[in-house]
Amino acid sequence: MPFSSDEDRNFPVSKFESMLKTNDVYFFDADDFENIIHHYLDTGKVALAKKAIQIGLGQHTSSTNLKLLQIEVLIFENRFDVAEKMLDELAALETSNEEIYIQRANIYSKRDKHEMAIRFLREALAYTSDNADIYSLIGMEYLFLDKYAEARDCFIKCLDEDPEDYSALYNVIYCFDFLEDHDGAISYLNSYLEYNPYSEVGWHQAGKQYFQKKMLKEALAAFDFAIISDDTFVGAYLEKGKVLEKMGRYGEAIENYELTLRLDDPTSFAYLRMGKCYEKLGNDNEAKKYYYKTVHEDPLLDKGWIAITDFYLKQLNYQKAKYYINKALHIDSENITYWKRSAEINRELHLYEEADISYQKTIELGNYELDTWTSWCDILIKIGEYENAVHVLLQALEFYPKEALLEYRISGLYFLLTDPLKGQQHLKRALAENFDQHAVIKELFPVVFRSKTVKSIITDFKKASI
Structure with missing residues (x-):
């Protein structure tokens, strides 16, 4: 069967799959095997990736990159001991291969030993030509440790290497948000935008920070700049609409929302x-x-x-x-x-x-909001379910142990249930917690409120507190 790279952009993959179907044996160079394996890993076809690794190492027994891909699969399958043994063998031959350090870090990360993972990733920095990727991995390890300031600084270094790494930019802002440092986020974004003035994502994030601080004019200007940078940026129109709503400019807000419907x-x-x-x-x-x-x-x-x-x-x-x-x-x-x-x-x-x-x-x-308990109780009172109402209120007291609105209701219910001793106890607690709310008794239990006992307790309490 003839193969042509012009016929199929995924030619190595197609050729490999044809080989598996026909049981023929085709030769691939090591780079082709790497591409085939990456394709299967990216698409979640781990079994085919493992098959390609096996055949690849059969044809290229000394290929470090193929062995590293095998290690990656082993780590994915949590076979850490085997992976570590292979890494030790590779490290003895190639002490300056950054991927060895990255995979060691990967193992420690999966074992929840993130400090050790960071140590190996920092060692990888000495041998890599792509600092941004390593700093991104270090940043993620700090996130696992809930060290948001350190993570933020790592993602900022990613942006120093590649200002258009928007994944890193989102992570930077995520860290600022978690630290509740909106001023710091705005300061950073302003410096970032000074060197990247047409970054629609940068302006969009700045607008969201201004919005958080209720700086609506600044937020509106930032979203306008995001739209100038990319007039198809749906997210910017949505956020601009939200700002215009807050400003009471509802007609303009509608126009921006309508634009999103036309764009996407x-x-x-x-x-x-x-x-x-x-x-x-x-x-x-x-x-x-x-x-x-x-x-x-x-x-x-x-x-x-x-x-x-x-x-x-x-x-x-x-x-x-x-x-x-x-x-x-x-x-x-x-x-x-x-x-x-x-x-x-x-x-x-x-x-x-x-x-x-x-x-x-x-x-x-x-x-378990207070008004849910009290509203439910008041419904039970209306339908005459006094004992159920008491049961509900006693549950509520577990969440609000010193809430007068609950105590007044319990008091009134006990009086209705002809248990005046408990009624008096809860009435006195309620008065002690909040005397001014005693009108609840008058509103919900007018008969109880007119009783001499209740009026006397309220009057005596008022005199004692003067």
């Missing part, structure tokens, strides 16, 4: 933001249209369903709000926010049993 596939984020802008402008029909597009584009985006639900809640259209939150729950029945909205809507519709179920589900899924 539609995104649920753009649709959602456009809906929010139209709602702010009082254009309810357009707002609804884009909220519907949001959930159609991405039915799993909870912010889209919440936006539609809240839209109808603001209009006091509880039936519509209930319809959409139920659709959302049908898609994701484990979403805490959905259940909490469901509880609020059912409460407004006086569907207290359904509200009870929704609040219970909200708590079961891990929402």
